[in-house]
Amino acid sequence: MGSPxxxxxxxxxxxxxxxxxxxxxxxxKLDVLIEKGKIVELGxxxxxxxxxxxxxxxxxxxxxxxxxxxxxxxxxYEYKETIKTGTYAAARGGFTSIACMPNTxxxxxxxxxxxxxxxxxxxxxxxxxxxxxxxxxxxKGEELTEMGELLSNGARALSDDGKCIQxxxxxxxxxxxxxxxxxxxxxxxxxxxxxxNGMINEGxxxxxxxxxxxxKAAEEVIVARDIQLAEFTKSRLHIAxxxxxxxxxxxxxxxxxGVNVTAEVTPHHLVLDESLVxxxxxxxxxxxxLRGEEDRIALLEGLNDGTIDCIASDHAPHARTDKxxxxxxxxxGMVGLETSVSVILTKLVHHxxxxxxxxxxxxxxxxxxxLKLDKGTLQKGKDADITVLDLRKESxxxxxxxxxxxxxxxxxxxxxxxxxxxxxxxxxxVMEDGKVANK
Amino acid sequence: xxxxxxDLLGLEYMSREEIELILETAKLFEEVSxxxxxxxxxxxxxxxxxxxxxASTRTRTSFELAGKRLSGxxxxxxxxxxxxxxxxxxxxxxxxxxxxxxxxxxxRHSSSGAPSLxxxxxxxxxxNAGDGMHEHPTQALLDMFxxxxxxxxxxxxxxxxxxxxFHSRVARxxxxxxxxxxxxxxxxxxxxxxxxxxxxxxxxxxxxLDESLKKxxxxxxxxxxxxxxxxxxxxxxxxxxxxxxxxxxxxSLAKKDVLxxxxxxxxxxxxxxxxxxxxxxxxxxxxxxxxxxxxxxxxYLLGTRK
Amino acid sequence: MEKETQVIxxxxxxxxxxxxxxxxxxxxxxxxxxxxxxxxxxxxYFAQRLSQKIKEIIGQDLPLGALDITLYRDDTSSGIxxxxxxxxxxxxxxxxxxVILVDEVIFTGRTIRAALDALIxxxxxxxxxxxxxxxxxxxxxxxxPDYVGKNVPTSxxxxxxVRFAELDGKDEIIIVRSEA
Numbered sequence: 001m002g003s004p005x006x007x008x009x010x011x012x013x014x015x016x017x018x019x020x021x022x023x024x025x026x027x028x029k030l031d032v033l034i035e036k037g038k039i040v041e042l043g044x045x046x047x048x049x050x051x052x053x054x055x056x057x058x059x060x061x062x063x064x065x066x067x068x069x070x071x072x073x074x075x076x077y078e079y080k081e082t083i084k085t086g087t088y089a090a091a092r093g094g095f096t097s098i099a100c101m102p103n104t105x106x107x108x109x110x111x112x113x114x115x116x117x118x119x120x121x122x123x124x125x126x127x128x129x130x131x132x133x134x135x136x137x138x139x140k141g142e143e144l145t146e147m148g149e150l151l152s153n154g155a156r157a158l159s160d161d162g163k164c165i166q167x168x169x170x171x172x173x174x175x176x177x178x179x180x181x182x183x184x185x186x187x188x189x190x191x192x193x194x195x196x197n198g199m200i201n202e203g204x205x206x207x208x209x210x211x212x213x214x215x216k217a218a219e220e221v222i223v224a225r226d227i228q229l230a231e232f233t234k235s236r237l238h239i240a241x242x243x244x245x246x247x248x249x250x251x252x253x254x255x256x257x258g259v260n261v262t263a264e265v266t267p268h269h270l271v272l273d274e275s276l277v278x279x280x281x282x283x284x285x286x287x288x289x290l291r292g293e294e295d296r297i298a299l300l301e302g303l304n305d306g307t308i309d310c311i312a313s314d315h316a317p318h319a320r321t322d323k324x325x326x327x328x329x330x331x332x333g334m335v336g337l338e339t340s341v342s343v344i345l346t347k348l349v350h351h352x353x354x355x356x357x358x359x360x361x362x363x364x365x366x367x368x369x370x371l372k373l374d375k376g377t378l379q380k381g382k383d384a385d386i387t388v389l390d391l392r393k394e395s396x397x398x399x400x401x402x403x404x405x406x407x408x409x410x411x412x413x414x415x416x417x418x419x420x421x422x423x424x425x426x427x428x429x430v431m432e433d434g435k436v437a438n439k
Numbered sequence: 440x441x442x443x444x445x446d447l448l449g450l451e452y453m454s455r456e457e458i459e460l461i462l463e464t465a466k467l468f469e470e471v472s473x474x475x476x477x478x479x480x481x482x483x484x485x486x487x488x489x490x491x492x493x494a495s496t497r498t499r500t501s502f503e504l505a506g507k508r509l510s511g512x513x514x515x516x517x518x519x520x521x522x523x524x525x526x527x528x529x530x531x532x533x534x535x536x537x538x539x540x541x542x543x544x545x546x547r548h549s550s551s552g553a554p555s556l557x558x559x560x561x562x563x564x565x566x567n568a569g570d571g572m573h574e575h576p577t578q579a580l581l582d583m584f585x586x587x588x589x590x591x592x593x594x595x596x597x598x599x600x601x602x603x604x605f606h607s608r609v610a611r612x613x614x615x616x617x618x619x620x621x622x623x624x625x626x627x628x629x630x631x632x633x634x635x636x637x638x639x640x641x642x643x644x645x646x647x648l649d650e651s652l653k654k655x656x657x658x659x660x661x662x663x664x665x666x667x668x669x670x671x672x673x674x675x676x677x678x679x680x681x682x683x684x685x686x687x688x689x690x691s692l693a694k695k696d697v698l699x700x701x702x703x704x705x706x707x708x709x710x711x712x713x714x715x716x717x718x719x720x721x722x723x724x725x726x727x728x729x730x731x732x733x734x735x736x737x738x739y740l741l742g743t744r745k
Numbered sequence: 746m747e748k749e750t751q752v753i754x755x756x757x758x759x760x761x762x763x764x765x766x767x768x769x770x771x772x773x774x775x776x777x778x779x780x781x782x783x784x785x786x787x788x789x790y791f792a793q794r795l796s797q798k799i800k801e802i803i804g805q806d807l808p809l810g811a812l813d814i815t816l817y818r819d820d821t822s823s824g825i826x827x828x829x830x831x832x833x834x835x836x837x838x839x840x841x842x843x844v845i846l847v848d849e850v851i852f853t854g855r856t857i858r859a860a861l862d863a864l865i866x867x868x869x870x871x872x873x874x875x876x877x878x879x880x881x882x883x884x885x886x887x888x889x890p891d892y893v894g895k896n897v898p899t900s901x902x903x904x905x906x907v908r909f910a911e912l913d914g915k916d917e918i919i920i921v922r923s924e925a
Contacts, residue, residue, distance in 0.1 A: 207634035208451065210551040210572030210608055215635075280552030324530055324560075326550035328571070441828050460829070467813070467830045476866045479816040509816075739816070745824030 011035050012427065013050030017061040017388065022361035023377035032061055034384040037427035042378060056388060059421065062360045063378050064096025064385025066367040067337060068157075069186075069240055069264060069312035072098075072129070075116060076105025081317040081405045083117065084439075086337070087125035089315070089404035091431040093337040094420025096385035097128040097375055098315075099367075101161045102139070109134035109145045111153040118154040126430045126439050127423070128385070130156040130371060135174045135185065139163040142170070144177055151181045156371045159186035161240065162287065162332075166192055168225055175235035184236040184262075184370060189222035189247070190214075190288070199328060201274040201289040209278065211327060214289050216244040223247040227254045227261055238370055239263040241314050243288035245298030252307040262370050264312040265299050267340045268410065271347040272296075276410060282323045282330035283410045286316070300353055303362065310366040311359075313340045317406020335406040339397055341389070343411060345418030349391075356391075363387075388422035395419055403436060442740050446558045446565040449574035450615040458580070458616055464736035465584050465729070471508060472732055482511035482742045485542040489515045490532070491568070492548040497703060497727070498568050498578075502545050505734035511543075511742065529553060533561045543742060546570070551608075564741045572606050578702050579612035581733040583620060585726050586657055589698055594621035599651045600642075601627045601683055602661030602710055605634045605672070609702045610661055614640050627651050627683065631672040648683055652693045660685055660701045660710045676709055686712040690720065698722050746924045752897055752905075755916035758878075761894040762791075765876060766798035768892050773843055776803055778871065781845045784860050785813040785831040788848035790909040791878055795847060810835035812846075817859035833863075840868035849907040851877040854886035879918060881905050 014032040019042060021027075026042070033041040033049055040049075047053065067090065073081035083100075090098050100117065102108030108117060114131045121129035133150030135158045137143045147158060158178055164187065165171045171187075178185055195218040200206050202213020223239060227250055230237035239251060242263045254261045268286065273293050277284045284290060302308040316333025323330050341363070348354040368376025375385055397414045399407040423431035430437050442457055450458065471479055487506045489499050499515065506513040518526065527535075529548075536544055543564045546554050551571030558565040569575040587593055598617055604610045604626050614624055618641045625643040626633070638644055645651045652658065667673050685699065699711075699721045707713045716723060753761070773779050776799075783792025789811045796809045813831040846860055857875060864873065876892040881899040897905060897920070904921040908914075 202635050204636040204639045207637050208611065208640060210570070210574070210611060212572075213635060280555050321528075324556075325528060326548070326556060327552040328550045441826070464828075464830055467832060470833055471816070474866065475868075479866070480862070481816040481818075481821050484822055739830075740828055743821045743825045743828050745826050 011051045013046055013053045014056050014061055014386070014388070015047070015053050017056030017059045019061045019378065020357050020360045021063055021378040022357055023063065023365045024379060026378070027357055032378065032386070034424070034427045037384055039378050039380055039382050039384050041380065058390070058392070060356070060389040060391060062387045062389065063364040063376050064423070064425065065094050065341065065363040065387045065420070066097040066373070066376055067095045067313050067315065067340065068099040068310065068367040068371055070098040070100050070315040070337065071103065071317065071333070072100040072117070073317060074104065074120065075113065079319050079405070080322070083120045083129065084124040085403060085405050086315070086317070087121065087127045087129060088436050089335070089337040089402060090127045091423045091425070091436050092403050092434060093339070094341045094387045094389070094423055094431070095127060095337060096387060096423060096425045097130065097373065098337070099130040099132050099156060099371060101132055101159060102134040103161055103163070107134050107138050108132070108155075109137050109139070111149045114150055114153045114155050124439060126436065127425050128375070130154070130373065132157045132159050132186065134158070135160045136165060136170065141165045141167055144170070144174055147178060147181055147183060151183060155183075156373065157184045157186050157238070159188065159240070161186070161188045164188050164190045164192070164222060168229065171226065172229050172233060175229050175233040175237070179233070179235050182236070184238050186238045186240050187222065187226045188240045189219045189226060191218045191221050194218035194221065199285060199289070200277045201291045203274060203292055205274045205277050209280065214287070216246065216291065216295070219244050219288055220246045220250065223250050227251070227259055230261055231257070231259045235260070237261045241266050241269065241288055241312070242299065242302070242308060243269050243291050243295060245295045248298050248302035248307055252302065252305070255307060262309040263302070263307065264310045265303060265308045266314045267311060267336060267343045268334060270296065270299055270303070270311070271343055272410060280327050281410065282325070282327055283334060283408050285327065285330050285332055286334050287332040300348070303354060304358065309362065309370060311340065311344060311362045312367070313337055315404070317404050318408045319405070320407070323408050333408065335402065335404050335409050337404060338402050339409060339411045342395065342397070342416040342419050343414070345389070345391060346416040350417060384424060384427040386422070386424040387420055389418065390421040391418045393417070393419045393421060441744055445741065445744060446554070447576055447737055447741065448554050448558060448565065448567050450576045450579055450612045450619070451574065453619070455619045458583070458619055461580055461733065461736050461740060462584050462587060464740060465580070465733040468732040468735040468739070471735070478508050478510060480510045481739060482506070482509040485511045485742050486540060487511040487513050487543045487738065488536055488541045488545065489513065490518070490536070490544050490546045491516065492518045492546070492553075493569070495547055495569070498547060501727075501730040502568060502734050504731050505738055508731070508735055509738055509742070511738065529557060530560050533557050537561050537563060543738065564744070566737060566741065569608055571608065572611070573608050574612045575608040576612050576616070577730070577734055577737060578609050579616040580737070581726060581729040582613055582659070582700060582702070583616055584733050585700070585722055585729045586698060588725075588729070589722065590656065593617060596622045596656040597625070597654050598622045598657040598659060599625045599627055599655040600659045600661065601648060601685070603632045603663055603667065603672070604628050604637060604661070605632045606664070607661050613659065614642055625651050629673070629679070629682070649689060649692055652689060655693055655697055657698045657700060658685060658693065660699070662702065662704065663706060663710050680709050684710055684712065685715050687714050690715055700726060703727070748922050748924050749919045750922070751917055751919050753895060753918040758916045758918060761878070762794050762798055765892050765894055766795055766802060769795070769845060769876065770799065770802060772874070776805070776807065778843050779845065780808040780810065780837060780839060780842045781847060782810040782812050782835060782864065783847040784856060785811055787907055787909065787912070790912055791849045791907065792847035794909070795845075795876065808837040810837065812860055812863055814856055814859040814863055817863045819855060819859065835867055838868060839864065839870045841871045844870045844873045845876055846873050847876045849877065850879045850881055850905050851875075851888070851890055852881055852883055854884045854888035857888050858886050878907050879905050
């Protein structure tokens with residue numbers, strides 16, 4: 001195939017692959033012609049139009065995958081991750097676009113930080129980066145940010161992520177004001193009184209380990225509140241990393257009523273449960289916490305019946321020193337960009353828990369719709385952002401080989417079957433067979 | 440037969456046979472503690488560190504005495520909780536102790552799981568002397584030792600544990616240990632003190648102390664911390680004492696040979712009335728003396744493990 | 746495969762114990778000062794037999810104690826495979842007493858060294874004499890028994906077992922050789 005850098009950005013034919021594009025309801029063996037960074041044509045017998053041809057026999061060609069919940073840590077926490085390393089990890093994991101959360105230092109609550117992130121991503125990043133602006137100034141939950149200015153400088157959504165706004169009245173105003181710009185509010189649902197000092201799911205495991213639990217109710221009461229507020233204000237709500245069975249039911253009912261609500265789920269909540277925490281491995285400490293088996297099953301149901309719209313990693317890189325400490329002092333979070341796709345393929349798609357085309361939709365069309373990105377499709381004329389999967393390729397997850405600075409994953413050592421083998425961003429191959437092209 | 444692990448992290452991870460080995464061995468160490476020369480040369484040349492991140496005169500002294508009676512070189516390190524934040528990390532401390540060729544490190548820490556973190560990253564034996572709300576295995580071992588001395592068995596005994604189960608590492612270790620030895624355990628507490636799904640540990644749950652007392656062979660009272668009122672766990676110490684405190688009147692409902700136990704330090708007049716604490720059924724002082732023999736047994740079995 | 750060969754049968758074993766009891770009394774005319782301590786486990790059974798015989802001869806019980814030497818072994822720092830401690834029960838004062846220390850077999854001498862240290866933790870005896878049923882040689886320490894039932898030259902690969910009816914169902918001494 002030659003090295004990624006040698007092949008031009010000008011003209012490229014992806015040949016003999018199986019194209020899955022939920023946006024056009026396509027699942028067929030088609031060739032994809034790319035020119036000047038755009039999709040030019042899907043069809044057969046396009047060889048004569050191509051200068052450079054890549055044979056993708058037995059591979060799956062999808063619209064570029066989007067991870068709408070990522071922490072890039074820059075500015076402020078560059079020891080955990082940078083925009084550069086984060087986008088490299090994304091490319092390796094098969095993602096062509098990522099949306100990054102505003103809990104940087106300083107917080108992405110003003111145009112300067114949003115522009116810094118956007119510019120730094122252009123200079124050093126190798127995938128598309130869409131910043132998410134803060135809802136409240138400095139994530140303090142007291143005053144709203146200048147949402148209009150955040151939007152005009154590149155913010156695609158609003159969230160206080162981990163610093164869930166506790167004041168229901170301010171949240172109501174946020175929903176109302178965001179309507180002015182048709183911006184979506186992403187809510188990390190957590191009542192801090194209920195989750196106070198909590199570290200893992202409240203249940204048998206927290207009881208026996210003597211770790212303070214985070215009750216499911218801490219999430220559910222805010223899911224219920226935010227659905228009510230979104231309904232009341234007729235605004236748009238996206239529930240981040242939904243984790244409990246009752247939260248799923250709340251979203252399901254709200255969607256039936258016509259509330260403008262969407263939801264995402266993480267791979268770790270879909271395939272792991274709280275029993276993994278037994279043994280005090282701080283890599284299993286994440287917020288919301290890994291829940292019980294019945295929650296995991298409810299999440300899968302929600303994913304399949306359309307209650308849950310997309311899969312997002314909540315990629316939360318941390319340094320060794322943030323994790324190799326006492327459990328109660330360890331940071332929450334796990335990295336996900338380099339494991340999401342292979343874990344979902346291995347545990348869900350291959351086990352027939354999720355259809356391949358459904359999975360592709362949850363990684364492409366749906367997140368693009370939520371963030372109103374002109375992406376997630378292989379339609380003619382759109383950006384040539386493409387993810388290529390090899391469903392049969394086997395590998396062992398090795399945290400030390402991650403391109404992310406964060407090695408904090410509970411998946412290290414897992415055998416996976418199915419990997420992203422090529423990532424194309426704007427017609428340019430940024431990853432091939434796990435190797436990422438330097439910018 | 441010897442202990443399977445180089446560490447004693449908790450009774451959840453131990454087999455019945457291992458617990459029985461420790462208790463049997465402790466019996467023989469009682470004889471050593473009864474001699475004029477209360478010392479044997481068994482752990483000569485072994486370096487044993489008492490690494491305490493929480494103050495505890497009782498447990499630290501007990502381990503120190505146990506180590507010294509086995510001729511180990513005992514070093515006490517008391518880390519004040521204020522220096523934890525600015526001081527070195529637990530793992531760095533572990534590396535330092537390893538570089539000093541420590542053989543056994545006894546750790547008391549306010550964070551659940553701290554001993555297993557230390558153990559994962561070091562070669563010496565780690566003994567958990569109480570970690571957060573998780574476990575306090577040597578306390579439970581000495582409690583079981585005290586009970587089996589009086590009752591000659593644990594199997595089939597009805598044990599009632601009363602109080603703040605939620606925050607209690609002593610309760611957790613005793614539940615694991617006594618269940619493994621075949622006791623029937625009922626925990627009695629207001630629902631705010633009952634951790635979620637605690638019945639999955641194999642215990643019965645009751646809110647009624649008077650009913651539970653009647654069948655008990657052992658009543659085990661836990662210490663109530665005054666600050667629990669602030670967290671909303673209790674409306675007042677007074678109400679707790681009225682509903683769950685053990686006084687003479689309540690005790691008269693129980694069997695005549697019931698054993699009354701408490702891990703100490705006791706709050707006289709809160710979870711236990713002074714007459715009961717100092718009364719003939721109270722084993723509180725025996726528990727303390729058992730502590731040294733049990734800890735000698737643990738140090739001996741880990742210190743000579745091949 | 747292991748092969749057992751009897752060295753001494755029950756009758757001779759009992760005669761030997763009888764002879765040793767007489768030797769002990771011969772050397773220690775004043776039995777008022779005499780105590781017996783057997784090393785756990787088989788040394789203690791042997792000590793019980795000796796003490797019975799002595800009682801038959803002199804018509805009185807001598808104080809008899811049990812001593813476990815595990816905690817005094819010289820190899821604890823490198824770890825020991827079987828850490829089970831047996832009972833030590835010396836319920837009399839050994840200060841200024843003549844102690845007959847009893848074990849069933851003497852081999853390297855290390856057990857006896859440990860026993861001497863252990864005994865001295867209980868007080869300062871007037872003297873300690875050592876009685877063993879079998880001396881199998883291979884001493885690694887300068888220790889010599891005062892009373893020996895039988896010298897049995899052995900190779901290092903062989904094992905000597907002294908059986909007592911109370912413990913094993915019959916009295917005998919055997920050599921165990923492993924055969925390839």
